[in-house]
Amino acid sequence: MHNRALLIAFHFPPQAASSGIQRSLSFSRHLPASGWEPMVLTARASVYQNQNPSQLASIPPKLTVRRAFALDAKHHLGWRGRYLNASALPDRWVTWSLGAIPAGLSMIRAQRPRLIWSTFPIATAHLIGLALHRLTGLPWVADFRDPMLQPAYPTNKSQRRMYAWIEQQTIRRCSKAVFTTQGAMASYRARFPDLDPNKFVVIENGYEEDAFGAAEDGAAPGEKSGPLVLVHSGLLYDTGRDPSAFLDALAQLKARGVIDAGKLKVILRAPGNIGAVSALIERYGVADIAATAAPVPYREALAEMAAADGLLLFQGTPFNNQIPAKVYEYFRARKPIFGLVDHAGETARVLGAGGFEDMAFIDDAGEIASRLALFLERLGAGAAHVAPRDLVERSSRAHRARQLGALFDEVVHGPAKREASRAA
Template sequence: MKTSGNKSALIIAYHFPPVAVSSGMHRMIALANALAENDWDVSVLSAHERTYPRSDPETLSQLAPSIRICRSQAFDTAQHLSIKGKYLQLMALPDNLQSWILFGVSRGLREIYRRRPSFILSTYPIASAHVIALILHRLTGIPWVADFRDPMAQEGYPADPLKWNCFNWIEKSAAKHASLLTFATPGALAEYQRRYPEVPDERWMMVSNGFDEEQYKGLSPSSLDTDEIVILHSGLIYIHERNPRALFQALSELKKEGLFESRKVRFVLRASGHESTYQCWLQELAIESLVGLAPQLPYREALQEMFDVDGLLLLQGAGCNQQIPAKAYEYLRAQKPVLALTDKRGDTAQLLRQHGIASIASLDNKDQIIEVLRSFIGKIKTTGSEASNNLKIDQYSRSNISNHWVGRLSKLIMER
């Protein structure tokens, strides 16, 4: 089927309002809004809301009124199709949303014949979205844009060989059939260009994440009513990719040395997601007075808190060197000093170092963390909690990023 030449887009995204479990949805919200603002007819194909672990209807207000969300049946294999928590491994390939593929293709074909989209765009980290887009592309001939964001098949990930092979097949299919492949970091883009040298340069594009300036309207820095130095980590702390154990050990040793006697320091881990485990570690190391585990806040309140504290904490293991967490851009927007426990060779460290706001140590190196903590806290004591106000942060506005993306998509269609 040939496209009609109208400016119409079909986006396939699992993480889309009203889901409330992924910061990644803001990437697709910004793109959908930018397309709509540029007179594109936008439809978003997503899964049934029953598969969302948590929803927030307020997120729907972030969308342009003209954007249509069409949903297909879908079931989470582990949650809806298991028997006493058990299910066949084949039912979770490429992921637990496998059932979405059949229903999504059917619903997508209906939308295609109604709207005649100029392109189909699918976005990771739900791999089933790419499979739906691949099938629709092969059935209709409509150009496919594969938004990988981050790497899929990596060394040792996924650990299951069958799932790894599925991811690898999806990657190869995208390299062969997608008209445009987009990535969120320079490291991820370079990795895939190395893997697939046969793909022409014009089919690669980097689309970084960023922050949504609209969310910051009405927010302004205000000092916390405390004599403590408060350092905040906002968001999930995955035990494998962001394990804070070495940080806790460093704090325990520094407490014994008396570093925190002259001026109180408190770390706040906001909505870490593994509170029971971390509470046990804090008690074991006798640092409950230094580290507090705090509940989740509404998004704008969480952004305000980033403005109000003295410093911000970022955790990222070396296995994620080709990824930049969404909070890194929110931290840039807050313009506060950042204690970044991450590999100095990774994309996140490069981003923060470029703007001169971060003190960096490896996540799993206790001795490095101790050294950097001393200087980080000392710097806040002597120079305060404001980072340079000369940061060129406009380049990370999702609005600017998405408008550039829309321009590339428009060019893609014109070139066909």
Template sequence: MARPHPSRRILMIAYHFPPLTGSSGIQRTLQFVRHLPEFGWEPIVLTVHPRAYPNTSPDLLRDIPAHVPVIRAQAFDSARHFALAGRYPACLARPDRWISWLPAALHRGRQLIRTYRPRIIWSTYPIATAHAIGYRLHRASGLPWIADFRDPMAHEGYPEDPATWAAFKRIEEQVFSAAAGVSFTTPGALDFYRDRYPRYPGEPFKLIENGYAEENFAGLDEQAAAKGPLHPGRITLLHSGIVYRNERDPTHLFQALQTLRQQDLIHPDRFILRLRAHHNGDHLRTLIDRYQLQPLVELAPPLPYREALEEMLRADGLLILQAANCNQQIPAKLYEYLRARRPLLGLTDPAGDTARTLKNMGCRHLAPLDRPEQIAPTLLTLLKDMDAGIPTGPDSEVIRRYSRRQLTQTLASWLDNLSEPPETLPPP
């Protein structure tokens, strides 16, 4: 490799990166990579070979800046590449199914450190193996290391397998014994770890929430306006993204819809719920049949990223589902919903970070995900407000606060404080 000119460089270790598709976590790393150069930092990305991804699409590859080195280390998915008759050794899935990424990533990471001489290492979870790589490269190079947590790691009931839980906890303890800084996407996760590791030296905890990228919406407002509503004459409530069976179970929403239909308060010719990229199709179809909602609920397959954004803009309202077992998490999709400026229905635990964030954004139509008796009147109120043209969303200043560019500036300022010129790098 040709040796670049000295600069402030950051080695970024991330599993979720284009051409992976179907994960909102891609955007966090991708947008940091796009905006960090504006604030004086040059990223180098260490990720996996695309074969390790379950689904790929080229549509986000064009968003990677041409000047950013992207190194794809050898990696496999144990469940797909090492399984016989659907089974594979448990050791090939601890801490996760991409543990095969570790040796190649360490080899390539050392090469990158010698060649590019970055000032700092950054890794993001999930996947847990990314933090294992970050820890080892930090130990080998002496460079300061930031560990980014998009979700909490080892917590009560997760992971369910005790040996996997122990592997997660071991990596987590490595983070809090060695990292120069630890970032979180939600206040609840930050508070959780501050309580778990109260003796962690200094003040290295940082809240850097997820957000939306304004450039991803370029031209889409006009396209959506030209195409018009998704279902002219009917209000379309859209859930864009995976409907997880445990974390985003719509059973109680379906119960509420059945009750409203039986009471003649909601009509298929005036309303439809679209679940896009639903993931658990068989389970959802069973629920639709059980509650006799065939005219009211529509299941739709995934869309390319920009098409999904355009669909949000064309929807009449947008739906957030988040169970109480995810109270320290916020769906990354929420921030793109925010930018879409559509009315929001939030079905989530009032005590969780998702509900608090929605309230802070000015969203009023909230109900617990597991309370159909509260979901029904909340949905009716939203529909009435929409019919009456009553504003139901946040103002422009709140929306701008969550732009990825502004959040990247927060990261860059933190990097300035945490990084020092390298003095202990291995020889080139």
């Protein structure tokens, strides 16, 4: 295989604090099926404060992985959590560039990749990609898992200036800029109107098929008895993913006799601050219906999704240009979904495009109550919508890797090669 690609990714196993490792890891696993041999340039494991060594087993055994020197300014260069602002520009891991640029040059000279790919939200990754692109002339594909410069982020003026410079250099010098949502891509096209709009493309996140086999085995269906079970798996926040209005809606439906503990059970799995969310549940008087639950290993969480009657999704206005990665896992679980969203946001758009109409504004308890009551009726009757098979297939990480492989073909060989890749 002569088409090699150098992937620059800070988030890579055994790092465990970001779901971003799944995007980088899945591309490294699935790109060979599209004729591309990946090599990964990442950071030494000692820089990760949160690690999951079991994830190392997911790395393909023949994959070249180079782990360059890196320090975390907060933990390695600071004192009691305080550190110099200058040591963390553009981010706390800027020292990674000191080891990664020479390591990347060494890999390029030895392995002769055809292009470079780097992924944000660690800005230093794009800084390394920029340096290697300038030094070698290799084409560069820049991946934005989140928009880089946002209205309220970064808040630090020096960091914001540095982000703005890196973003400008990246967008103007890369061959393609890849985003995970249509809304994020549209915002960049609007901000850079002088650039060819075809430079900006979308490759969404997805689910990993391998993880679902064991999960479904552990959730074999049996005779249904007891209440309907709704599950939300993941973090909840005061802003953007606040469950208060949802719990208020449960209280309203309970007061009207629409639901009770014998009809409905709601599980809020791994919400982050379990104490605070549990206190909200008590405040709204629905502790007999809703409960928090501690985090469990990933496959157990998938098994719980697969066994549930329906799945809950929280994604409010502050995250309108983002789509939670669990959406694609929800599609694969082929369970009905109730969305607590902003109707103008990307998450609502993706749900609607998939045929899911059971949605309510996340902060409107009245709308939630009325729409949830209808959703529960459809659940009980077995008539609630689930993801169609073609949507499930398109949402897989293997499919996303095929999209990236076709994009690499276009960058290196021209648009005709990409069209041939799509046809194949």
